[in-house]
Amino acid sequence: GAGVSQSPSNKVTEKGKDVELRCDPISGHTALYWYRQSLGQGLEFLIYFQGNSAPDKSGLPSDRFSAERTGGSVSTLTIQRTQQEDSAVYLCASSLSGRHRTYGYTFGSGTRLTVV
C-alpha cells in the first residue's frame, strides 16, 4: 500500500484480556518499529525489527508485551493480561533501512488502546 496501515484503529478491552495489534509496513521497507504514546506524551520505543535479524526488544516494558514479524512484512504486537496503564496509542513505523544509514520513518495512524 501507499502507507503504513495499522488495525484496529481503536480497541477497547477489559482488564486482564489479551490484545493483538497489527501493522502492515510499506512494501520494501526492511525496518519496522513499534512505539507507544501516552496521552500528551512523547514517543516511547518498544521494539525494532530489521530484515531477518533478531529483533531489538530493549524497549518492551514487561514480559506481557511481545511482537513478531512474519515474512519480513506484517507485524503483530501482543499484550497479554492487559492493565489500565497499557492504555495508550500504539504507533508502528517503517523505514528503508536501520543499521548502516538512517532514514526517516513513515508512521501509521496508530491503534488507540483503552483498557477498562
Place this chain on the structure above:
Amino acid sequence: GENVEQHPSTLSVQEGDSAVIKCTYSDSASNYFPWYKQELGKGPQLIIDIRSNVGEKKDQRIAVTLNKTAKHFSLHITETQPEDSAVYFCASGGSYIPTFGRGTSLIVHP
C-alpha cells in the same frame, strides 16, 4: 544513551509570524536529524530532515539548521498558517533507534 532536549514545550504565535523550535543532543556520533509533525488523531509525519554533512536545509516555508559543534539543531517555520498547528518532534539518530524529543505544541492563532 543519547539525550535529546526540545524547547519550548508550547509555542503560541500569530498567523504570519515565524516559529522556531530548538533541540539539543548529546551523542556526537549522531548524524541524522529528522523533524516530525503530528496532527491530532494522526501518526507523526516526517516533514524535513538533515544529515550531519549539511548545515541548513530548506523546503518552502520550513527550514532546519544544524550546529554540530554546539550539538543543536532547529526547525524554522516562516509565515505560519493555522494548519501549521500541531505537535512537532525532533529526533537525533546515530544508530538505528533514534531518540525523540518530548515534542512542542505549536498553536497558530488566525
